[in-house]
Amino acid sequence: MTRVLQVSAELYPLLKTGGLADVAGALPAALAAAGAEPRLLVPGFPAIREALGKECAVAPVALPWSEGRAALLRGRLPGFEMPVYVLDAPGLFDRPGNPYADAAGVAYADNHRRFALLGLAASRLAEGVDGSWRPGIVHAHDWHAGLACAHVAASRSRRRTDARTVFTIHNLAYQGLFPADLFCELGLPPHFYAVEGLEFYGQVSFMKAGLHFADAITTVSPSYAKEIQTPEQGCGLDGLLRHRAGVLHGILNGVDYGVWSPASDASLAAAYDADQPDGKAACKAALQRECGLDAKPDAPLFGIVSRLTEQKGLPLVLEALDDLLDGGGQLVVLGSGDARLEAAFGEAAARHPGRVARRTGMDEGLAHRIVAGSDVVLVPSRFEPCGLTQLYGLSYGAQPLVHRVGGLADTVVDCTLEDLAAGTATGFVFNAFTAEAYRRALRRAFALWSRQEFWARVRAAAMRQHFSWDDAAARYMQVYRGVLAAPGDEPR
Known part of the structure; x- marks a missing residue:
């Protein structure tokens, strides 16, 4: 049986800033069902330490610097059938804020130490502590x-392990860059600090470490795997990715339907599904009440659940906000991030009470209610490795309006005449990343809304889509078998 150590900085439902946590929380169970024996390694953030039960000490972890202490613990976390390893280092992880930054949003100055130690702990487990x-297999997720x-790789070169590594890119734009003089820590x-290693334009890149040293690389959709090999979306690493294209795999993320199903979601005002969709109207009415929107069942409600960043295409939404409102639509936004975008959506809500609502932060229950209550979920990202919001929108009958890029292109079918006729249309897709292209997709949404018989057909087709973690796990198992069967050559 293949023993797989999943290494991640986040883990749903205990610690989440984005889709990485959803993947880390759902994939292990799917791998176990596929025949693997997975375990997890996560940093000892407060939420993790508080939830850890039946813990025992495994081994101390020697720090590459002088001060502090760290140890590997093994225990159980609620919702996970397999044991979990926790890197206990209070001096590094017992802090307020999110995993990467303080309460003011300022990145911790010692993030290089915090996540280097996570990698070191993974290697110690691979050595058999x-x-x-x-x-x-050590399967590492994102730059952290x-x-x-x-x-x-260093342990293999010293003959301390024969474990193989898989590295998954969740978002190439976030690379974990640090000054070169910190390499010694x-x-x-x-x-290892070289062009054929961690060096990246005079800095240390944790992302490049994964791309260079991993035995196989995966990313979270087939389209994104192709896009990151281009200068436009390669973030300076496209040359390395083209060089390693033979071991690069695009594996589409799945949906944990135990968490994201309107038929069983306890946070909703009413349950519904593709065959009995009436409960969605009750969810919409409840969302309008909760967010202070006008109680208008005939107004198409557009929802955004997102980090508020330029990458997510939100300037397009702001630029075309009058089009959305003039068409009779409503908008609800949940998220935080860029201060200018936060302010812009806040001002829009102030200017248009009852028609625009804005909520800050990350409220998991409200996120579910927004997707359930919305008629359209907006994901107009400039680039999108996979995207989970549009998958949740499909499940909840909130037709996604998306830019044709990355995983959005792989999962949403535009409402063209031929796809409407074939019954395969599931949303609204625009090709060029321009305000005009976005406006045209918006107009198509309003046109379909005016023909409720067709709207209901598209909603039903969307809700019948199924993006299973079982399919993704089967693909990951193929990757694992491939790296285990490869010749045991020296690491690069």
Whole structure:
């Protein structure tokens, strides 16, 4: 049985800032069902430590610097059938704010230490410090875990492990860049700081560590796997990704339908499904009341659940807000991020009471209610590795309006005449990342809304889409078998 150590900085439902947590929370169970023996390694953030039960000490973890202490613990977390390893380092992880920044949104100055130690702990497990379980695969997620691939490569070169590594890119734009003079604190061999290693334009890149040292690379949709090999979306790493194209795989994320199903979602005002959709109207009415919107069942309600960043295409929404409102629509926004976008949506809500509502932060229950109560979910991202919001929108009958890019292109079918006739249309897709292209998609949404018989057909087709983690897990198992079967050559 393939033993797989999943390494992630976030884990739903205990600690979430975005889709990474959803993936880290859902994939292990799907892998177990596919025949793997997965375990998780996560940092000892307060929410994780508080939830950890049946814990026992596994081994201390020697720090590459002088002060502080760290240890690997093994225990159980609610909702997970498999044991979980927690990197207990209070001096690094016992802090307020989110995993990466303080309460004011300022990145912690020692993030390089915090996540280098996470990678080092993964390599220690690969070396067998837990005598009862040793992984054959270390699967690292995003830049925070990128150094796991480098540390395992260093261990392999010293003949301390024969474990293989898989690195998943969740968003190439966030790379974990640090000054070069901090390399000495990462615990890696000096020659790893090189163009054929962690060096990236005079800095240290945790993302590049994963891309260079991993035995296989995956990313979260087939289209994104192609896009990141281009200068336009390669974020300076497209050359390396083209060089490693033979081990790069695009595997579409799935949906945990135990969490995201309107038929069983306890946070909703009413349950519904594709065959009995009447409850969606009650969810819409409840959302309008909750967010202070006018109680208008005939007004198409557009929802946004997102980090408020330029990447998410939200300036397009603001530029065309008058089009949305003049067409009789309403808008509800949940998210936080860029101060200018936060202010702009706040001003829009103040100017248009009853028609625009804005909520800040990350409220998981409200996120579910927005997707359930919305008629359209807006995901007009400039680029989008996979996107989960549009998948949740499909499940909840909120037709996604998306830019044809990355995972959005792989999962939403535009309401063209031929796709309407074939019954395959599930949303609204625009090609060029321009305000005019977005406006045209918006007009198509209003046109379909005016023909409720067709709207109901598209909603039903959307709700019958199924993006299973079982399918994704089967693909990951193929990747694991491939790297385990590969010749045991020296790491690059």
